[in-house]
Amino acid sequence: MDTQPLPILRPFGQETLFAEYTDSYYGGDNKTNALTGRKEVILMGNLCAFQFWQRAFKDKHRLERLKQLLKFDEKKAAQILPTQIEEEWCSFHNLVQSSLHHIAEICEDILNSIHRFRPKFLVTSDGLPSYYDPYEFRHTCLLNSQPNGETVALATDDDHLEPVSEIRKCIAVPFVASNHFQTNEVAEKLAAIIKEMKVQHTKDISGIQPKDRNDDHPNINGEASSLCRFFVSGLCNRGNQCWFSHSLQAKRPVCKFFFSFQGCRNGDSCFFSHDLGTSASSCRGSSLCLPEDEDADAASLLRLFPTCPDRYILLLDDTDFHFATHLSHHCDPYTIISTTCLSDISICDPSLTGIRILWDLSHPYETIISKAGGNPIPWNEVECVLWFPKFDSHNENWDGQKSLMQSFFEYLAIRILADALYEVQVVVTMNNIHFSQLQVEKLSRDSFFFLKESFPFDESSFGELYDTVNAKKPMLASKPICYVFNLHPPTDIQFGDYTTLLHQCLYKIQ
Numbered sequence: 001m002d003t004q005p006l007p008i009l010r011p012f013g014q015e016t017l018f019a020e021y022t023d024s025y026y027g028g029d030n031k032t033n034a035l036t037g038r039k040e041v042i043l044m045g046n047l048c049a050f051q052f053w054q055r056a057f058k059d060k061h062r063l064e065r066l067k068q069l070l071k072f073d074e075k076k077a078a079q080i081l082p083t084q085i086e087e088e089w090c091s092f093h094n095l096v097q098s099s100l101h102h103i104a105e106i107c108e109d110i111l112n113s114i115h116r117f118r119p120k121f122l123v124t125s126d127g128l129p130s131y132y133d134p135y136e137f138r139h140t141c142l143l144n145s146q147p148n149g150e151t152v153a154l155a156t157d158d159d160h161l162e163p164v165s166e167i168r169k170c171i172a173v174p175f176v177a178s179n180h181f182q183t184n185e186v187a188e189k190l191a192a193i194i195k196e197m198k199v200q201h202t203k204d205i206s207g208i209q210p211k212d213r214n215d216d217h218p219n220i221n222g223e224a225s226s227l228c229r230f231f232v233s234g235l236c237n238r239g240n241q242c243w244f245s246h247s248l249q250a251k252r253p254v255c256k257f258f259f260s261f262q263g264c265r266n267g268d269s270c271f272f273s274h275d276l277g278t279s280a281s282s283c284r285g286s287s288l289c290l291p292e293d294e295d296a297d298a299a300s301l302l303r304l305f306p307t308c309p310d311r312y313i314l315l316l317d318d319t320d321f322h323f324a325t326h327l328s329h330h331c332d333p334y335t336i337i338s339t340t341c342l343s344d345i346s347i348c349d350p351s352l353t354g355i356r357i358l359w360d361l362s363h364p365y366e367t368i369i370s371k372a373g374g375n376p377i378p379w380n381e382v383e384c385v386l387w388f389p390k391f392d393s394h395n396e397n398w399d400g401q402k403s404l405m406q407s408f409f410e411y412l413a414i415r416i417l418a419d420a421l422y423e424v425q426v427v428v429t430m431n432n433i434h435f436s437q438l439q440v441e442k443l444s445r446d447s448f449f450f451l452k453e454s455f456p457f458d459e460s461s462f463g464e465l466y467d468t469v470n471a472k473k474p475m476l477a478s479k480p481i482c483y484v485f486n487l488h489p490p491t492d493i494q495f496g497d498y499t500t501l502l503h504q505c506l507y508k509i510q
Helices: 015-023 038-069 074-078 083-092 097-117 120-124 183-206 298-302 322-327 365-369 398-419 432-437 440-445 498-509
Strands: 142-146 151-153 167-170 312-316 336-339 356-358 382-387 425-431 449-456 480-487
Touching (some): 015 038, 038 083, 038 097, 038 183, 038 498, 097 432, 097 440, 120 449, 312 322, 365 398, 398 440, 398 449, 398 480, 398 498, 425 432, 432 440, 432 480, 440 449
Parallel strands (some): 312 336, 312 382
Antiparallel strands (some): 142 151, 425 480, 449 480
16 A cells, blocks of 8 residues: 555645645544554555445446346446546546556555465464454445535436536445444554564664563552653653653653654664564564465365255366265265266266266256256255366366456356355365466456455365466475355445345346
8 A cells, every 4th residue: 555656545745745646545533542653644544445446436347247147238247347447437536547557456466465475364264354343334425516616416426427517526435434444453463563573674784683671660650660761861850750761771752753764763762662562563474475285184074065965066167077975975975966068878876876966967057047048056055065067177268268268257146146155165276376367356246246265175085186387496385275255245235225236136147
């Protein structure tokens, strides 16, 4: 969020106006004592602005694309977000369109690197962004035209927006309220990170480990006293009655400027402490950034399977029944539904006995949507969806593979939203480097799927994965990973009753 230009518009030489723009995203009741510097407040304001853009604008057009896909008009769906509409919307809310896109690209690059190296902390990430809290978030634009000052309502259909000569601004501020997007919690974490960075930087320069000094003389509460600043200057007239310590070895109060982006200009002569506090030292020496050392365990995947006999595991596009055969050894075959693009043939493999096989279904179109004749899958009884993408390792057709992944998430999002199947867990198993190259997490988020967890896939129990990639760089992890996604529905408070519309359109197709 420190890129240039910033997401929030910064008119040249108009710092007061820029502060007003920033406060509309993070200001007033939002501010906490955790952030002490103006730079940190600006950083938080730009973060909230980026999140506001994702929640109020991007989600709307993601939803519009899903609606358009049900009409099977790919060209119109691809053009659902004209640049002019987004540029106008950003102008209404004092945002810089190019900066928002640049930050989004940086975030994707970071995520892709994390998936390639798979550090330990990736296991503890649940994937749902903080800007989806609360669900009840709503923003309705109220535009003010200048200079005549007339207030007009923003058209709900973006196609009817017409260019106007006046400068129009949305006056429905604040755009992000104090209880939205978990801003206080994020600000506290940001302050802790800045503190750790400053102390680590000081340690690297001096080569000395910072230490806290504790006074042997407690104060009236029985706690170690802080150093008396007046005693150091020779101005304390309380003597032994002073509540603060007169020992030069006593603990000094923390310098709030040192642990901010602007830093402390007094340096070593500062009365206050530049040492590492206990809150920041707790994260020192953490091994969370080291590569994960977790072994593949069949139990990690088995715990996601249904325990009730009337709930099913849906195995998509298992052409040669390679994975269905192995799954039948670990769970009841009668709870497995497997789809294949092959025509109906007789099966002699006894391990497939009991598995419900749906023949001649191309994936993902006919397995999930089906334009005619109805869908043969009992979606209301499916609890877990498994897909093992089978890509040709010798064919680097990235666009085609991305298109397949995108269609899978889009069609599945339509199915889950239309039938309210929010408890369904989607498990995509593929090589982690391939996952990063195809930007699968970005494609999933564009259809409201969020990565809940990921863990190594046990090939010895469930069969060897077709998707293999050789790691050519040191420290890169290359292994089969199970990626577990959950769909988080966009709020109907902001976007209306879209589920009914999707349901009606979906069943008109069938």
